[in-house]
């Protein structure tokens with residue numbers, strides 16, 4: 001670098017990236033290999049419009065994963081969101097969340113309209129952080145009502161709730177947690193509810209698996225002592241752990257168990273929230289009544305960093321009932337939870353989903369894509385299972401359909417790489433469950449058309465044919 005940096009010179013951008021950026025979830029050796037023939041350039045995404053993004057070489061890609069991690073729900077290049085955020089930033093960019101703001105109130109009111117039974121919005125700036133707020137609430141309630149005893153939070157095998165140490169302590173994906181311990185005490189794992197892999201769980205029945213899987217949670221509660229368990233944190237449809245749709249009967253039983261033992265049900269909607277499954281929130285597919293709901297990624301489709309923890313009025317009330325206790329309210333802050341860009345972008349995002357009927361589109365296109373994936377599984381024996389809800393789908397690849405032995409991760413990754421070569425970005429479960437990073441993931445924006453989905457399916461079809469010859 002000679003100080004004459006030209007920000008439009010893309011080769012300089014690539015070199016600055018190679019020299020100074022530490023990419024997320026990435027091994028950097030590939031960008032800085034001593035053997036130049038083995039070195040590749042880091043990928044820089046330069047522009048996006050609708051369902052498509054362009055890289056530093058000008059190559060167009062159809063984005064089948066909404067920004068890589070199921071985020072850009074309304075697609076790229078939405079000028080109305082950018083304009084609303086710009087106008088708000090000029091008026092007031094920030095004030096700490098101990099005060100209110102106009103976009104904060106407006107967005108909260110609109111959000112709560114979509115969440116009957118819920119009532120209070122607490123702003124933060126990442127999914128991990130919102131989940132941590134939920135864990136803190138469980139602990140503080142334990143102190144206020146139960147002498148600190150009822151403080152444990154249960155989480156499920158294969159679920160993920162974030163990257164911070166306590167969120168990883170509640171993480172059911174051992175590869176995410178490996179090498180980052182010791183972890184925060186007070187988090188206890190319950191078994192997964194993945195019907196396709198029920199045969200790996202001791203005692204799992206052929207029938208009524210959903211009720212059995214929920215009953216395993218009760219077993220853990222009884223073993224820990226119900227008077228020690230304050231919260232249960234679950235993804236409505238597990239995302240990075242394998243796109244796991246819950247089996248029939250599961251949620252009804254989970255709700256009963258929570259009621260029976262006075263355990264707060266915390267639903268992590270960081271991926272499913274704001275339209276992804278064809279309902280405003282994933283839990284609304286299953287008729288459950290959570291006490292706390294966390295959301296992040298799709299809340300503002302990545303146009304601003306925002307996350308929310310939404311609670312019922314009953315949870316909120318526990319923190320205000322005794323004003324004489326000077327320690328009794330929720331003594332928490334998130335500096336950037338006071339940024340006005342987040343709720344401003346969030347409000348426009350909700351309006352776009354409403355005005356363009358994107359929930360309907362998600363249901364229709366989701367059904368279409370699920371059918372197309374099933375059709376692909378007739379052709380490619382390597383597809384062991386296809387599952388998902390709305391535009392949130394997965395295809396699990398196996399070495400053998402009878403034994404359900406997972407396909408090799410390197411081959412699954414080769415399928416993703418082949419699609420990328422074809423200009424189609426798909427995902428896979430990544431550094432998640434040891435030996436089981438074998439599910440292809442699809443989460444196109446909620447604006448996806450049949451043509452977009454056909455293009456994704458054709459790319460996967462070609463890639464599977466080439467990789468598994």
Ligand SMILES: Cc1ncc(COP(=O)(O)O)c(C=O)c1O
Pocket residue numbers: 069125126127128129131160161162163235239240268269270271296297
């Ligand atoms: C279900 C779920 N919860 C929480 C998180 C953490 O969100 P963030 O990366 O914004 O901290 C993620 C991120 O992938 C997620 O998938």
